[in-house]
Amino acid sequence: MEQLNFVNLIQAGITTIGILGAVLLWQSKGNEYRGVALLLLMTAIASCINIMEETGLTRDIYLISPVFIMLFGPASYLAIKLLIEKRLNRSQLLHLLPVLPVLMVTAYVEVVIAIGTVWRIVYASLTVLLLLNYKRLLDQQRSDSDEFSLTWLMWILAITATFNLLDLLRLNLQHAIPMQLNVFGQGLNNLIWLISAMLIIVKLQLQNKMPRTGQDASEKPVENTEENRVKSRAENATLNPVEQPESAQQSEGDYAAIFVELDRLVSNNAWYLTPRLTLNDVSELTGLQTRDISRAINVCAKKSFNEYINGYRVDYVCQALRQANKQSLTDIALDAGFSSKASFNKVFKHITGQTPSQYKSANEV
Structure with missing residues (x-):
């Protein structure tokens, strides 16, 4: 079993914050916040699995962590969609379907990372467009739209997406870069996730009930x-x-x-x-x-x-x-x-x- 390093300590923090945030949002907010709660819980599970794989506890059993590269994109999109539209159709859960076959081929890490990189870019773009359209609809319906437009969330998504892209580039090139730089990049990306999770939890706890939009x-x-x-x-x-x-x-x-x-x-x-x-x-x-x-x-x-x-x-x-x-x-x-x-x-x-x-x-x- 390998020793824990500073990256694993940050991942432990993400696990703790993710579970705490999921419980808070699930219990204290309406049903529309439960998508974000599940997203935070998924982040906690991903960090926990990373710790177990990197310390050798589960690496020889089955490699699971690469599938989260594919999963976070559609999961984030659906969580935000539920938050602003207050409901999801069952058919929209099909966004998660392409993740299942990837789970069967996680041994081909480079291939999964490459596909996941494109997948994350696509869903990050869809999520930003969703939020921009929501703000446009609010502007057409409310004089206080700034309080509900989730502009802060767009900034968080933009910043995390930028670091995610850099980290995905690191993952695609990890065999060609120095070990120290590889570990530093992984730690920095995890730190951004930790800070972002804390900001999302605090902001959503303070957020007034989201208004409905549309005709x-x-x-x-x-x-x-x-x-x-x-x-x-x-x-x-x-x-x-x-x-x-x-x-x-x-x-x-x-x-x-x-x-x-x-x-x-x-x-x-x-x-x-x-x-x-x-x-x-x-x-x-x-x-x-x-x-x-x-x-x-x-x-x-x-x-x-x-x-x-x-x-x-x-x-x-x-x-x-x-x-x-x-x-x-x-x-x-x-x-x-x-x-x-x-x-x-x-x-x-x-x-x-x-x-x-x-x-x-x-x-x-």
């Missing part, structure tokens, strides 16, 4: 009341979808009447001051269907719902600062409808090109 999450039937006069104007201006092609339905002129009335109501009633305002909220206030509101803003304002509402909020803050408002920046931001200081600072700088403090200093009398 099924936002579309609601609208009653025929006097408040629905906006809808009547829209129906007169909008082409019949059965009689007209899609391109005609989406022209700016078709949605101009909707947007003009919508913008007037949002501005006059200061609905943008409502914290965590959603597309659904505006739909209930105006009587318009959510798809019409979203499309009108996209086509006429050239913005997402999130950008449109937060643009009004930034204008409110700027006006308050120009009037030498004695409130703190945080209080003004909260009055404007922002739900967090971090989100306010990010949106304000994106729109004005200055931080709130810089803008305040520049406009002080």
